[in-house]
Amino acid sequence: MNVLIDQKQMEELKQGDAMIKVENLTKKFGDFTALDGISFDVKTGEIFGLLGPNGAGKSTTLRILSTLARPTSGTASIGGFDVVKSDNQVRKLIGIVSEKMIMYDRLTARENLWFFGNLFEIPHRELSERIDELLELVKLTKFKNTMVGTFSTGMRQRMNVVRALLNMPEVLFLDEPTLGLDPQSSVEIREFIRKLNRERRTTIIITTHTMLDADMLCDRIAIIDHGKVVALDTSANLKRKISGENTAVLKLDIANLTLNITESIKSLTCVQTVSQDNLTQIRLLARGEDAFDTVIDTVRRQNGRITSIENLQPTLEDVFLHLTGHDVRDSADQKIPLERHRRGFGMARKRVR
Ligand SMILES: Nc1ncnc2c1ncn2[C@@H]1O[C@H](COP(=O)(O)OP(=O)(O)OP(=O)(O)O)[C@@H](O)[C@H]1O
Ligand SMILES: [Mg+2]
Structure with a gap:
C-alpha cells in the first residue's frame, strides 16, 4: 500500500476525537457573504451531513475543506493539518466527489481510473489491484473495458466515487452524491457509502438537500442556511427538538377542500407552514x-368536512421549515418576505423525498 501519511500519526488520529x-x-x-462564520467538528469515523437549500454554502464549505478554495477568514483543519497552511498534507488525506467531476468519455472505466491513479503516483501493480477491487465494490467490474461515454448517470456517479477512493482517503467529501x-x-450509492464507512472507518461529509440522504446516512446533521449553521445534532434529536417546542405536524383530509379553507388556515398565527399534497x-x-382546536374550528367555520386528522411525527423537512421558515427546496438566493416565512407558502408544491 502506498503510505501517504505517517501510519502512527493516523492511528493516533483514529483514536482521537475530531x-x-x-x-x-x-x-x-x-x-x-456565502459563508458567515460557520463552526463544527466532525468525529473520526463519522458520517456528517450538511443539509441546506440551493445557495446555502454547502459546496463552498467542501471546496474550502478540500483546499480548492481559500476562506476569507476563520480556520479549518483535517487530521490536525490546516487546510490553508498545510494544503499538501490535507490533500493526501482526502477524496472528493463533486458535481463537476471530469471523466474522459472516450476512455474505458479502467483507463480513466488508471489515468487518475497515476496522478497520485500509486505504484502500478498496487494501482491495478486497487482499481479492480474498487470496481468490484461498486459493481462495475463487467463494464471495466467499456467507454465511460456510454455510462448512465448512476454508473458515472459510481465511477466518480471510485475515482475519489483511489488514494485510499481517510476523509471523503461527497457533494450531492445522489443528485439526479x-x-x-x-x-445503491447510499449502501456503498455506509459500507465504506463501516469497513474502513472513513470519515465522510456529505452535502445534500435530500432529506432521505440526511436521515438514512448521517450520524449528525448540520442544517445550514444563508451561510450559517442553524442547528447541529442527530436526526432524532433535531426532530425531538421541534416536538418539544409544542409544535405539531397535522395532516388533514378535507373532502370539500377549497382555496378559502386553505387561505384561512394559512392566515392563522399559530400555523407556520402549509403544504398540499393532493386535492383533499x-x-x-x-x-x-390551542393550535389543534384552532385549526379544526377554522375549517368547520368554512363548512369544511374533515374526514380524517393525523398528528404526524415531524420529519427532517419539518425541522428545516421550523428553523429557517422556508423549504429546503427553496433557493437561499431567493429573498422571501418575512410575512410569507411565517405563514408558509408551499401550497402547490410537490413534496420531494
Ligand atoms: N465563485 C463564486 N463567485 C461568486 N459567488 C459564488 C461563487 N461560488 C459560490 N457563490 C455563491 O455562494 C453561495 C453559496 O454557494 P454554494 O455553491 O456553496 O451553495 P450550495 O449550498 O452548494 O448550493 P447548491 O445546493 O445549489 O449546490 C451562492 O449564492 C453562490 O451563488
Ligand atoms: Mg452545491
Missing part, C-alpha cells in the same frame, strides 16, 4: 397548545 475542525469559517465573494439519480441508484389533503406545522 478528524475535522471548522472554526468561524467565512467566505466572501465581493460584497456577498433514480431511486434505485440512490439506494393538507399538511401543516402548527405551534401552541
